[in-house]
Amino acid sequence: xxxxxxxxxxxxxxxxxxxxxxxxxxxxxxxxxxxxxxxxxxxxxxxxxxxxxxxxxxxxxxxxxxxxxxxxxxxxxxxxxxxxxxxxxxxxxxxxxxxxxxxxxxxxxxxxxxxxxxxxxxxxxxxxxxxxxxxxxxxxxxxxxxxxxxxxxxxxxxxxxxxxxxxxxxxxxxxxxxxxxxxxxxxxxxxxxxxxxxxxxxxxxxxxxxxxxxxxxxxxxxxxxxxxxxxxxxxxxxxxxxxxxxxxxxxxxxxxxxxxxxxxxxxxxxxxxxxxxxxxxxxxxxxxxxxxxxxxxxxxxxxxxxxxxxxxxxxxxxxxxxxxxxxxxxxxxxxxxxxxxxxxxxxxxxxxxxxxxxxxxxxxxxxxxxxxxxxxxxxxxxxxxxxxxxxxxxxxxxxxxxxxxxxxxxxxxxxxxxx
Numbered sequence: 416x417x418x419x420x421x422x423x424x425x426x427x428x429x430x431x432x433x434x435x436x437x438x439x440x441x442x443x444x445x446x447x448x449x450x451x452x453x454x455x456x457x458x459x460x461x462x463x464x465x466x467x468x469x470x471x472x473x474x475x476x477x478x479x480x481x482x483x484x485x486x487x488x489x490x491x492x493x494x495x496x497x498x499x500x501x502x503x504x505x506x507x508x509x510x511x512x513x514x515x516x517x518x519x520x521x522x523x524x525x526x527x528x529x530x531x532x533x534x535x536x537x538x539x540x541x542x543x544x545x546x547x548x549x550x551x552x553x554x555x556x557x558x559x560x561x562x563x564x565x566x567x568x569x570x571x572x573x574x575x576x577x578x579x580x581x582x583x584x585x586x587x588x589x590x591x592x593x594x595x596x597x598x599x600x601x602x603x604x605x606x607x608x609x610x611x612x613x614x615x616x617x618x619x620x621x622x623x624x625x626x627x628x629x630x631x632x633x634x635x636x637x638x639x640x641x642x643x644x645x646x647x648x649x650x651x652x653x654x655x656x657x658x659x660x661x662x663x664x665x666x667x668x669x670x671x672x673x674x675x676x677x678x679x680x681x682x683x684x685x686x687x688x689x690x691x692x693x694x695x696x697x698x699x700x701x702x703x704x705x706x707x708x709x710x711x712x713x714x715x716x717x718x719x720x721x722x723x724x725x726x727x728x729x730x731x732x733x734x735x736x737x738x739x740x741x742x743x744x745x746x747x748x749x750x751x752x753x754x755x756x757x758x759x760x761x762x763x764x765x766x767x768x769x770x771x772x773x774x775x776x777x778x779x780x781x782x783x784x785x786x787x788x789x790x791x792x793x794x795x796x797x798x799x800x801x802x803x804x805x806x807x808x809x810x811x812x813x814x815x816x817x818x819x820x821x822x823x824x825x826x827x828x829x830x831x832x833x834x
Contacts, residue, residue, distance in 0.1 A: 460585025501553030513779030537610035580712025672796025704756030
């Protein structure tokens with residue numbers, strides 16, 4: 416038996432050696448400190464809001480564009496279609512580049528190209544030039560997603576949800592306030608001023624980001640461009656959480672688009688007959704909900720992503736009740752808008768916080784794949800809501816929105832244990 420005990424066991428010595436080894440392991444793989452301060456995150460949020468607003472300015476300007484370029488009212492909607500289609504194309508073709516090239520130069524470069532595209536739109540002499548400029552604006556607006564992915568990379572893992580919540584709140588606010596901004600500037604100086612002022616603001620923002628963004632010195636993927644694009648689809652096959660969260664994004668943004676696309680129709684019609692400025696002001700109610708939902712990222716950081724998702728999806732479904740009674744009271748509509756935008760933004764922030772926990776080296780591609788489903792949902796909501804309104808009025812729109820919201824809640828209940 417003595418041969419098994421060559422020397423006496425020294426517990427203190429052994430514990431000390433374990434402690435030293437643990438410290439050495441921590442030195443090898445330490446927790447990365449956050450490289451993004453609150454001020455920088457706020458700058459990211461403003462940049463995202465400014466960029467995404469560029470693809471929504473045209474919505475309240477369709478009448479002016481129709482008159483300027485002699486486009487029939489039945490065809491002028493092609494401007495929105497071109498913008499959204501090119502945005503979706505940019506998600507697939509440009510956003511994944513963040514995993515392959517220097518993100519700092521990619522972001523600043525896209526913003527400088529956006530300045531040129533906005534100037535083309537603001538000075539377009541013909542409808543053909545207008546369409547080309549609008550297409551470029553939509554394609555380059557995906558810089559928002561490059562910013563989100565970069566912010567997620569700069570943030571510490573314990574703070575990532577909060578940072579994503581702040582940055583993505585800028586996107587939702589940009590979408591909601593774009594109509595108000597465009598309406599006010601058009602009344603003051605014509606529709607062209609909207610794009611020219613945005614070009615100036617984008618140029619200023621590009622300069623600010625160039626100074627603030629850190630040098631991107633990470634090790635990059637050794638893939639060709641085609642391999643990079645193919646890997647976006649591979650990620651869907653390999654990562655179940657991406658498939659689930661992308662499907663949720665498609666449904667919540669379909670509900671979001673169902674409301675905001677068709678809202679102008681009952682508000683501008685008798686008996687309300689509100690002005691475009693008054694209708695645009697309802698976006699402020701949506702901003703309130705979006706800002707409140709920015710805290711969802713903090714809950715995700717604490718491991719409460721599933722609970723946050725469930726509560727938010729219930730609120731999304733419930734929000735259609737006061738919205739459906741908006742013809743009796745505009746206060747009902749405001750309450751419904753706040754609840755709906757709060758719910759959509761809370762799920763959106765939670766979705767991104769959760770998918771960014773996998774494949775840190777592929778965050779740009781994860782963002783691209785996720786946001787493609789966002790675009791699909793938005794497109795479906797826009798098309799379906801106007802069609803339903805034509806046949807069934809506002810109650811039909813609300814029933815559609817509530818049905819999509821219920822489907823999202825049911826889907827989450829069926830898949831929540833698999834994430």
